[in-house]
Amino acid sequence: MSTPTLQELVEQLAEIFVLADLTDSESKADVCAVIDQVQQHPASHSKVVEVAKAAYAELSQSLATDANRLAHAISLLDGCIRVMQEIVRDGRDPSKVILPEGVTNPPPAHSPLEVNFDSLLADFVLPDDTQSRNPSQPDPVSIEALLGQVDEVFAACTPTDLRQLATLHELLLTLCRRPELGNDVARSATSTADLVESLVLQDSGNPAADLQTVGQSLVGINKGFRGAGPDAVEVEDVAPPSQPTLQIQLPAAVDEGMLADFLGRQQGCLEEFEGVLLGPRGTDEEAMDQIRRFLHTLKGEAGLLGLDAVQGLCHHAEDKLSERPLAELREALLEAKDWLQTYFRACAGQSPPPPPPRQLSLYKVAMALPKPPASLVHDPLEDMEIGDTSNLFVDADESLLQDFVGESLEHLEAADQHLLELEHDPGNRERLDAVFRAFHTIKGVSSFLGLTMIQRLAHEAENLLDGLRKGTLRGTPPVVDTVFKAIDALKTMISSGAYPPGGAALRDLMRLIRCVRENEGQAEVAAVAQPSAAREASESVAETAVEGGGSVVVRETLKVDAQRLDKLIDIIGELVIAEAMVSQSLADISGLTMQKRNQSQISKITRELQEIGMSLRMVPVRPTFQKMARIVHDLARKEKKEVRFAMSGEDTELDKTVVDHIGDPLLHMVRNAVDHGIEDSPADRIAAGKPAEATIELKAYHQGGYIYICISDDGRGLNKDAILDKALRVGLVQPDQQLSDRELYMLIFEPGFSTRQVATDVSGRGVGMDVVKRNIDALRGRVDVQTTCGKGTTFTLKLPLTLAIIEGMLVRVGAERYVIPTMSIVRTVSIKPEALKTALHREEMLKDGDRMLPLFRLAELFDVGSDRKKGGGTLAVLVETEGRRAAVVVDELLGQEQIVLKSLGHAMRGIPGISGGAILPDGQVGLIIDVAGLLQLAQCEEAEAELVRNGA
């Protein structure tokens, strides 16, 4: 591995810095290690080294427990990284780059304007603030940050809170040691520090008054340092002419129309916001929600438009709102609202820009907390706020979100798949990268959308994967499982838009990930800093940025309204019929060679068109199969079985509706295969002379207009005796009944049928196979079982290619033609008059074997003229539905057809015995018989007739 270039190092630093939790000593060590590398890099410019040194020193000295110091370090580091990026990446002349304050060189002489950028930057909530506003200028940091902290700590101080006072003292001492402060200010700071010290030591006679004095001096210090004058909103003696203002420089990329639209809306929104603020007193929940929504929306929009100051302010306000009651924040929020108003007006060029938001009292409220947040950017896991059922996606942009959800789920699906592959082939770099990329992309987008929890989880998982990439971790089962868990959690969160039940679960998962990373990685964590590893990491980032998809083949797809698609298919159907008619009429005429040739061309095109039309609704079964792969994996792990999952024919295409409906049945069958099918332990398998690793295979293929899906396992096979035994016990089978093997095996599909003694959490309640049967029936499919005891079981699903087409028997009754779905037909019989029996001289019965079946005449039920006389020899179709059988008399069987289902429309719904219409090959409509409805109808008729007779 070659050493990484300086640029790669810097980019890596920037990335890990943004994501690192600096309160976590390990993450800090990571960051420090990279800084160290930058320092020592042969290509480093002296300026870079200098900056890196300063950053390193500050960071290594900061303690996780000292929030202020840490915040300071973070802001400094942020500035430093920016400088490095500018020099290294953007190729700026190092001598022209202005170093952040706190770096050992003397402070550059800057204009008041720049000072204000400092103050903005000092607000660590807005780490990106300066970048968009003035990307070419790095920002001096530390003195302003210090002042800000002093202010914040002071605001939190009470005369009796010694801890806060001590912090304040320390800060002031640091402050007065700053050479750039100027003599006067430094002196003032020193005396203030002394005063605070006396407070700390409880020497003061009147702590409250002294504290007030401290406050006044602080205002003075602030003013003194800024030279040009105060900019604090709440300070009365503002000097407007010299007031430094926030320079509003809109990012170039922002669409003007969008901005104008945004600004236009804000006026109204702000007024409403104010109304809410002033409206109800107390912490009215609703008002609080409204305010939160407003802030959140504004934050999002501002973020989109690059108005970082606004975004930061909103973010801060949101933070405060979640910590403190509304009543305490009302004034500060009003102030913030005024500021926003001025800002927006300034954006529109209607008023001078406002002072930076840093000075708003909202920020002063910041530290007035019993426990200051360790860091707003990097709060540790313990500080995570996870609502149990709270909606993740409150107020986020709808369309962006939809895209995010769709894409993320795809990514996760792919990651799932790659991870499964990885398990068998741990060294596969490409797969690993693909999984990594999935997490990385989700992390990026979710952070953009403000979905913090998703981002964090993705980040944790990414860290873990990174360990794998760098070789500090090995793809051991615990590691892989943890990644699977992360994928699942992300899937749940993203698809449902809510956190998994119990916020703690999420936190635990993150802890688990960390824990796994630490334990599995052992002492190798330190190796993170190895140059090669760093190079790879930065490389991967670049890769992700460039190709995005990587090894995942991205097929371009288009979302089309399903109705349009159906319409298109309808019209193609008509074209086919019309074409057939034309070609028929041409065939009847002799001659016309030219026309006939053209006609054959047209018919070819028509057929092709028809094929394409039918394929439009088809999707491959692959995603469904992949889900099964995952289930097998999880279950096998859980039950401590060794299972290899193989699939074939996953590109076989099925109608989307069918694919949507086979998920559940497959799930149950696959679970059964793992749970029941495969022997309890690898040892049992070896004892049975089979390899320890069991195989479950999922196969899909086309055959004769149907799709077959087979699930086979090489396990125990069905136990015929156990099934029979159970069936006898529950009374499904009579002791004297002779059953074929097939009939016997089909018993497992009976509801509540299970040979298991104890139901596990996986299976054994006898529900699963019932679900399978029902779903497959609903899809007009069939399920079959083949099994060999000791060798394994294969379930075969036979499914129609599409639900839009059914196989039907076309029958004629008088002048009408009807379609009876082949699914419900048992067989057709020719009935001799003597086979017909009557009951009560009215109802007709047909003797079928030893059963008497009710016989209905379609002609009578539907009131159409029949060519056959009642009582004569006749033709009947034996139908079966929901376990009931009946014979339906028809005039003629016209043959079996593939029939395109059509709804009869709103006006014709609910006609008993008719489930819909079908376009017959000659273009006419044939009615499809709903067998269940027909039987019900026939019985009603009888009941009615009975009533009439009784009445008579």
Place this chain on the structure above:
Amino acid sequence: MANQAVLMQEEGLGHLAGKYLTFEMDNETYGLPILNVQEIIGMMPVTRVPRTPPFVRGVINLRGRVIPVIALRQKFGMESRADDEKTCIIVVQITIESYSLTVGIIVDAVSEVLNVEGNQIELTPEFGSNIDMDFILGIGKVNGRIVMLLDTNRILSTTELGVAAKSAKAASEE
């Protein structure tokens, strides 16, 4: 209907002015607002649907869509007559409650598209309560001919559709 009558009296019948597709049945001329008419197709084999009211002739395949067709003669209580080459189906869009429906109306023959001015339209005369005149918007008198202007949406009104469904449903429930 009272509302509509009031409306008509107040505003005159100007809002009914426009183009009508006229057709003849038993020497009477009827008009359908042209905006409701989707197309006119020749008579084609109609698939009878069991258990529907007699005026519902059945369903046809209109370029891949299955639409119901009603026989206007039966609907208007006229004697049915055999279809001939002039018999045709006027495909109209009707709106019942909130959903729109494509329905075919079988008529003896279509005549022409007639422009009816507001001042040529008169209110429907009262024939007595036993004759349902709901589906007649008004009477147009153009060039000495009398055209009954039909309200497409009311020809196949909710109640009647309901009857169609109910009669069948009642049968199944009894």
